Amino acid sequence: MNTYQHLHALPQGLVSDLTARFGARFTVAEAVRLHHGKDESSHPPMLPDAVIFAESTEEVAAILACCNAFRTPVIAYGTGTSLEGHILAVQGGVCIDLSALNNVVAVRAEDMDATVQCGVTRKKLNEWLNGTGLFFPIDPGADASLGGMAATRASGTNAVRYGTMRENVLGMTVVLADGRILKTGGRARKSSAGYDLTRLMVGSEGTLGIITELTVRLHPLPEAIASAVCAFPSIAAAVNTVIQTIQMGVPVARMELLDALAISALNRYSKTTLREDPTLFFEFHGSPASVQEQATLVADIAKTQGGHDFDWATRPEDRSRLWQARHDALWAALGLKPGSRALSTDICVPISRLAECIAETIEDIATINLPSPIVGHVGDGNFHVVLLLDPNNPDEITRAHDFATRLAHRAISMGGTSTGEHGIGLGKRDYLIPEHGAVAIDVMRAIKQTLDPNNILNPGKILPSQK
Numbered sequence: 080m081n082t083y084q085h086l087h088a089l090p091q092g093l094v095s096d097l098t099a100r101f102g103a104r105f106t107v108a109e110a111v112r113l114h115h116g117k118d119e120s121s122h123p124p125m126l127p128d129a130v131i132f133a134e135s136t137e138e139v140a141a142i143l144a145c146c147n148a149f150r151t152p153v154i155a156y157g158t159g160t161s162l163e164g165h166i167l168a169v170q171g172g173v174c175i176d177l178s179a180l181n182n183v184v185a186v187r188a189e190d191m192d193a194t195v196q197c198g199v200t201r202k203k204l205n206e207w208l209n210g211t212g213l214f215f216p217i218d219p220g221a222d223a224s225l226g227g228m229a230a231t232r233a234s235g236t237n238a239v240r241y242g243t244m245r246e247n248v249l250g251m252t253v254v255l256a257d258g259r260i261l262k263t264g265g266r267a268r269k270s271s272a273g274y275d276l277t278r279l280m281v282g283s284e285g286t287l288g289i290i291t292e293l294t295v296r297l298h299p300l301p302e303a304i305a306s307a308v309c310a311f312p313s314i315a316a317a318v319n320t321v322i323q324t325i326q327m328g329v330p331v332a333r334m335e336l337l338d339a340l341a342i343s344a345l346n347r348y349s350k351t352t353l354r355e356d357p358t359l360f361f362e363f364h365g366s367p368a369s370v371q372e373q374a375t376l377v378a379d380i381a382k383t384q385g386g387h388d389f390d391w392a393t394r395p396e397d398r399s400r401l402w403q404a405r406h407d408a409l410w411a412a413l414g415l416k417p418g419s420r421a422l423s424t425d426i427c428v429p430i431s432r433l434a435e436c437i438a439e440t441i442e443d444i445a446t447i448n449l450p451s452p453i454v455g456h457v458g459d460g461n462f463h464v465v466l467l468l469d470p471n472n473p474d475e476i477t478r479a480h481d482f483a484t485r486l487a488h489r490a491i492s493m494g495g496t497s498t499g500e501h502g503i504g505l506g507k508r509d510y511l512i513p514e515h516g517a518v519a520i521d522v523m524r525a526i527k528q529t530l531d532p533n534n535i536l537n538p539g540k541i542l543p544s545q546k
Contacts, residue, residue: 088128089128089129089149089151089171089172089173090149090151092149093145093146093149093151093173094129096145097129097131097142097145097173100141101131101132101138104131104132104133104134105129105130105131106129106130106131107128107129107130108130109126111130112126112127112128112129112130112174113126114159115127115130115154115156115159115166115174115176116166116167116168116174117159117167118159118160118161118162118164118165118166118167119159119160119161119162119221119409119421120161120162120163120164120167120422120423120504120505120506121420121421121422121423121466121468121470121479121506122164122167122505122506123470124167125164125167125168125169126168126171127154127168127171127172127173127174128168128171128172128173129172129173129174130156130173130174130175130176131173131174131175131176132176132178132179133175133176133177133179133180134179134180135180135291136180136252136254136260136291136292137260139175139177139254139289139291140254140258140259140260141258142173142175143254143255143256143257143258143289143535144257144258145258146172146173146535147256147257147258147533147535150533150535151172151173151535152168152169152170152171152172152173152534152535152536152537152538153172153173153174153175153256153289153535153536153537154166154167154168154172154173154174154175154285154537155174155175155177155226155227155230155285155289155290155537156174156175156176156177156178157177157178157197157198157223157224157226157227157230158178158200158221158222158223158224158227160221160222160223160227161227161231161501161502161504162423162425162501162504163231163498163501163502163503163504163505163506163507164504164505164506164540165227165230165231165284165285165502165504165505165537165540167505169505169538169539169540170538170539172535175289177197177198177224177226177289177291178198178224179198180196180197180198180199180226180291180292181196181198181199181200181203182195182196182199183195183196183199183203183204183207184196184292186207186208186211186213186297187266188211188212188213188297190266191213191296191297191298191299192249192266192294192295192296192297193208193215193294193295193297194292194293194294194295195225195292195293195294195295196226196291196292197224197225197226197227197229197290197291197292197293198224198226199224199225200222200223200224200225201215201217201218201219201222201223201225201228202222204225204295208297212299212300213297213298213299213300214297214298214300215247215295215297215298216237216240216241216247216298217233217234217235217237217238217241217243217244217247218235218236218237219233219234219235219236219500220235220236220405220406220409221406225293225295226290226291226293228244229244229248229251229280229281229290229293230280230281230282230283230284230285230290230502231244231282231284231500231501231502232244232245232281232282232500232502233500234456234459234461234499234500235456235500236333236335236362236402236405236406236456237332237333238456238458238459238461238500239325239331239332239333239334239456239458239459240330240331240332240333240364241298241332243500244281244282245278245281245282246296247295247296248264248277248281248293248294248295248296249264249265249266249267249268249277249294249295249296250262250263250264250265250266250277250293250294251263251264251277251280251290251292251293251294252290252291252292252293253280253287253288253289253290253291254288254289254291255287255288255530255531256288256530256531256532256533256535256536261276261288263276263277263279263280264276264277264294265294266294279526282502283541284502284503284504284537284540284541285536285537285540286527286531286536286537286538286540286541286542287526287527287530287531287536288530288536289536301332301364301365301370302365302366302367303363303364303365303366303367303369303370304332304362304363304364304370304393304395304398305362305363305370305374305391305392305393306333306360306361306362306363306391306392306393306397306398306401306402307360307361307362307363307374307378307389307390307391307392308353308358308359308360308361308389308390308392308401309358309359309361309378309381309386309387309388309389309390310342310353310354310356310357310358310386310387311356311357311358311359311381311384311385311386311387312356312357312385313357313385314336314338314357314437314438314441314453315434315437315438316357316384316385316386317336317357317358317359317384317386318336318433318434318437318457319384319434320359320377320380320381320384320386321334321336321359321430321433321457321458322430322431322433322434323380323384324376324377324380324458325430325458326430327376327380329373329376329377330364330365330373331361331362331363331373331377331458332362332363332364333360333361333362333402333456333458334359334360334361334362334456334457334458335359335360335361335405335454335455335456335457335458336357336358336359336453336454336455336457336462337357337358337360337405337408337452337453337454338357338452338453338454339355339356339357340415340450340451340452340453341408341411341412341452341453341454341465342354342355342356342357342358343355344408344411344412344414344415344452345404345405345407345408345411347411347414348407348410348411348414349403349404349407349411351404354387356387359381359386359457360401360402360405361374361377361389362398362402363377374389405454408452408454408465409421409423409465412450412452412454412465412467413467415450415452415467416450416467416469418469419450419467419468419469419470420467420468420469420470421465421466421467421468422465422466422468422479422480422483422506423463423464423465423466423501424463424464424465424466424483424486424487425461425463425497425498425499425500425501425507426461426462426486426487426489426490426495426496426497426498426499427459427460427461427462427490427495427496427498427499427500428460428490428493428494428495428496429460429493429494429495430459430460432460432493432494432495433457433460433462435493436489436490436493436495437453437462439489440453440464440486440489441453443482443485443486444464444482447466447478447479447481447482448478449466449467449468449475449478449479449482450467451464451465451466451467451482452464452465453465456499456500459499460495460499461499461500464482464483464486466479466482466483483506484509484510487507487510488510488513491510491513491514496514497510497511497514498510502541503540503541504540504541505539505540508540508541508542508543508544509543511523511541511542511543512543520542520543523541523542524542527542
């Protein structure tokens with residue numbers, strides 16, 4: 080099927096109603112639809128039938144009420160950086176672009192929280208916080224919108240110390256399928272009042288409601304920050320360093336693994352000169368004394384595993400350059416095979432099984448004949464294999480997907496998960512039953528049916544297909 084054509088005809092009544100209310104902000108232009116029908120995943124584009132640019136919670140509510148009346152699918156769009164096909168219009172329908180909802184509503188420094196609209200990106204929030212002594216630590220790499228980060232339960236490089244979006248969202252405003260506006264949570268740091276609807280919506284990937292506003296925790300800027308790079312003779316040595324560091328309770332802020340192939344790609348793409356061996360990137364936060372103590376302890380652990388001397392980055396510009404290089408890892412990997420698409424796996428296992436899981440995964444990579452660098456937030460047991468495949472080569476696609484399936488089941492068998500931070504989206508739906516069991520899926524379906532009986536909210540995502 081040519082995804083660049085209209086997949087489904089929108090009801091004329093819906094088109095008339097939305098055009099009358101939104102004018103030029105409602106469009107069926109192919110270029111706009113294409114922009115909103117693709118993400119950073121390996122899935123091919125799937126275009127919505129129309130795109131509408133909303134500017135308030137009330138407008139989102141009006142759009143959903145109208146689409147629900149006509150039983151037309153709706154997909155929320157933030158910045159388009161998802162890696163699991165979350166924003167692809169599997170059944171056509173209307174895409175709501177939320178980028179104009181980009182106001183920082185309130186920053187309450189004394190309570191260390193902020194309320195923002197869903198289109199605010201993590202970088203914009205931290206720029207706004209400049210001078211307050213606070214920051215928002217969740218850093219998935221891409222400058223994603225906070226609404227999208229909440230919807231996918233994102234985390235990233237700082238999660239080992241500061242947690243994920245699950246721990247850092249206090250409350251939110253969510254528009255339900257029928258247009259009702261739901262307020263969840265609050266600003267208190269704890270509550271026992273009723274079901275935890277905030278946690279229900281965090282990670283729901285736009286299938287239960289559309290997040291338009293959220294209140295998030297802020298954290299004090301550390302007094303001192305130091306970053307370091309350390310190369311190792313093997314991945315096993317690097318992973319053992321990670322495990323010992325975590326088990327000794329060292330409060331490392333970031334601890335990232337890149338294998339030799341990933342480092343080679345990074346040197347070419349980011350013009351770095353890193354030693355092309357398995358490497359750990361560290362960052363330490365705290366007082367000058369505690370940072371020094373943490374760094375010394377980790378350096379001693381690394382030395383026992385054959386790690387080379389730490390290459391330090393203490394100046395802010397050097398740290399920024401280092402972590403920008405780490406965030407460029409996906410683009411650097413794509414440079415290893417020009418014209419390729421990346422299928423990025425996302426498993427997470429208990430820290431005690433990390434070395435075993437990575438070792439078995441490396442053996443598996445050797446069988447598939449695809450460039451497959453490994454990167455990961457190994458401080459919390461999460462790593463990614465970036466499988467570079469030719470999107471026009473069915474054999475490569477099959478090999479990559481078969482490998483991803485084996486990896487997901489390997490992680491689940493070790494007490495882990497098929498997705499630590501990217502979400503389920505389209506590509507990981509078949510892993511939910513092995514991971515959670517049939518009863519849990521039945522409960523999820525019941526929640527979906529209750530909140531979205533017409534199945535208009537991002538249909539085809541998360542829940543496994545029913546045969």
